[in-house]
């Protein structure tokens with residue numbers, strides 16, 4: 015009989031979100047491979063809450079997920095490195111990072127926990143502010159910002175910002191009423207939440223992007239091992255194809271954001287090499303330092319990532 | 324003996340209720356402190372959000388046994404009203420048994436969850452990163468207490484001569500039973 | 512197992528469990544457990560706790576106990592009575608004036624709490640005895656309070672709108688704004704019905720012959736001041752760029768407590784602990800149902816029941832208004848059997864994509880859904896407001912309460928209809944204040 019796998023993620027389904035499209039593509043390709051395998055997709059947290067997906071996939075209760083790995087950093091502190099300011103920089107470097115020793119270490123942790131990566135994905139993000147352009151660290155001083163990710167919050171606090179945590183759906187109202195001066199989130203959210211209506215300046219990812227988040231497609235190892243060799247091959251092939259698709263589309267997404275904001279009359283800037291280095295210096299004193307203290311072998315992990323050209 | 328058990332469990336539930344109430348009050352005060360720090364002093368608020376969320380959530384599980392004691396968890400009483408006194412008592416017993424079964428299941432499940440968080444030293448993924456076992460402890464504690472409270476109710480229902488306080492609708496009503504003396508005479 | 516069969520089984524199991532009269536929360540949880548256990552076996556013990564805990568461990572949900580606390584503070588003090596007295600001095604010469612005072616007091620009170628049972632209890636414990644004393648029939652006295660109380664979840668703040676906002680990732684601040692005009696509209700419609708009803712039946716009560724001088728009328732006004740202060744203060748925190756809606760709830764609760772304690776000199780420990788005690792009980796009741804509803808929703812989704820139903824509704828090749836009618840009937844049926852929060856947790860994520868696909872405004876839909884839930888609060892077999900009225904007025908037979916509430920149910924249907932014809936009633940204010948969102 016047909017084996018049915020459950021795939022879960024937190025992103026809107028059928029609305030063109032690339033992470034949803036990746037999973038849909040995998041489901042289509044696996045079905046086309048004709049290996050008695052069907053993938054049911056549960057988008058928009060309709061099965062598991064975002065944070066609960068890790069436990070479920072490593073236990074074999076959930077078969078597949080598109081998962082922001084940092085969400086599991088409370089259980090595996092190493093994962094904080096996948097949402098660490100300034101560790102990636104740009105898309106080409108992200109690609110090189112995937113085959114580096116750094117990611118080999120991370121993937122080892124994933125596998126030991128009971129899951130495996132079938133498609134790598136690094137998502138880029140931006141900054142926007144109502145006050146002015148966020149470039150060097152002192153441009154953020156005294157602003158209330160909603161940041162995405164604890165390691166970022168640590169660095170932003172070190173830059174003298176005040177943090178307000180809220181779900182991304184509240185950022186719009188937050189910026190409008192003035193609870194927030196600035197926001198940091200993924201490029202996709204910057205477009206879909208229409209923050210250009212309240213932002214004065216957008217800091218686009220460009221060549222020196224601070225914010226990157228690793229959101230791979232994971233498969234439960236327990237489940238994978240139960241599949242036939244043909245089924246396993248079909249899944250791996252579909253994953254590889256989805257990864258290539260993502261790499262192409264994610265760049266278009268950044269361009270779409272820049273165009274949208276320019277059209278709305280928002281100033282769009284990028285960080286210069288000096289700005290980026292200043293942030294990196296700040297990150298070294300805050301997030302990197304905390305990470306090295308908290309995680310065994312943490313400094314070595316960061317060094318491996320920074321060593322990638 | 325039975326009477327003593329029922330009284331003791333009731334008091335223990337009340338103790339949990341006090342703890343729960345204190346956690347709610349703390350959550351309220353910390354929210355206000357957070358707003359003040361951020362809005363007036365423009366400084367970073369690191370621990371407040373986690374604290375508020377976890378204390379309020381823990382409060383809900385810790386308060387549940389007391390709400391059971393007071394019959395404050397609403398249920399459907401339509402069938403009950405159609406029955407004779409004897410069958411009604413039997414139906415209540417069945418309901419209490421089923422409730423006990425659920426609470427035992429959840430006690431086991433939440434204990435597993437708590438124990439993993441404790442043994443694995445899991446933290447909440449935030450800057451403050453509090454250990455997860457602390458808020459998670461409220462779940463097995465709350466469900467264990469719910470089990471004990473259900474046993475007490477079943478004893479009440481099965482021991483002749485004890486009055487059952489299952490689904491006393493008054494208890495579900497905010498402040499209906501209190502402060503009656505505060506209501507002023509209406510001007511005519 | 513076939514999706515339809517497993518879906519029917521889990522629903523039947525839930526009804527059987529509910530029939531024993533056990534708490535709704537535990538019935539939902541047990542039905543979900545049985546379904547999940549049959550599907551996944553012992554493994555599910557690893558996720559039951561996660562599902563319940565993360566179902567309610569959310570900053571926005573913290574506002575529920577806070578908004579309940581606001582209500583409890585006012586309800587446990589003489590504030591409710593004062594509000595009601597002041598209104599009566601102005602309205603006592605209108606036919607059915609006392610009914611109007613009740614509905615008006617419910618509406619004002621709704622601005623201070625997110626909960627309908629709290630509204631019902633706060634105004635009802637004063638209003639019902641007074642109406643009965645002045646000779647209003649049982650059904651008129653209890654029906655108007657049961658219905659007026661439902662305004663608690665329509666006029667912001669609102670527990671159900673918070674739950675909807677989280678379930679559908681829509682902005683809670685915006686949802687609150689969308690509720691303002693529909694809330695006022697429904698209040699006016701309730702009042703209009705009360706006047707028509709009392710005129711039609713020719714009720715003449717002692718109150719009509721009591722005359723208040725202008726001085727007496729004005730003297731009552733300062734007593735309303737604390738309420739206006741609380742509402743204005745909370746609104747300022749909410750929309751003045753000070754805090755997010757979830758945080759504003761905490762500030763509102765503290766503000767209300769301070770105002771009530773100082774204005775009414777409630778410096779005794781008993782009075783204050785009574786406020787907290789009742790707030791804790793109601794919050795726990797609501798949140799336990801929500802946590803268990805998360806478990807039930809998870810089971811339904813896991814068995815693919817939710818997706819199958821959603822696909823069936825979405826695939827119906829019908830006019831979008833027929834679709835809206837089908838959804839409304841579906842919600843009404845759910846609302847009759849389950850409390851609002853449980854219905855929203857289980858259905859909102861499923862209905863949301865269908866609604867937006869069909870081109871309906873999600874904020875407008877939230878209001879339609881809320882009015883549907885209001886109906887559920889005053890219909891058997893589970894109507895939280897009916898339970899409250901039963902407790903406040905134990906001498907009034909349930910039949911009278913139901914007869915009294917029925918006309919208001921019809922008024923609510925009319926309100927839904929009006930909202931369908933003029934969606935701007937809900938969408939205008941948020942669009943005006945917060946800008947149009949696609």
Ligand code: NA
Nearest residue numbers: 621624663668
């Ligand atoms: Na309200």
Ligand code: NA
Nearest residue numbers: 847887890893
């Ligand atoms: Na109902």
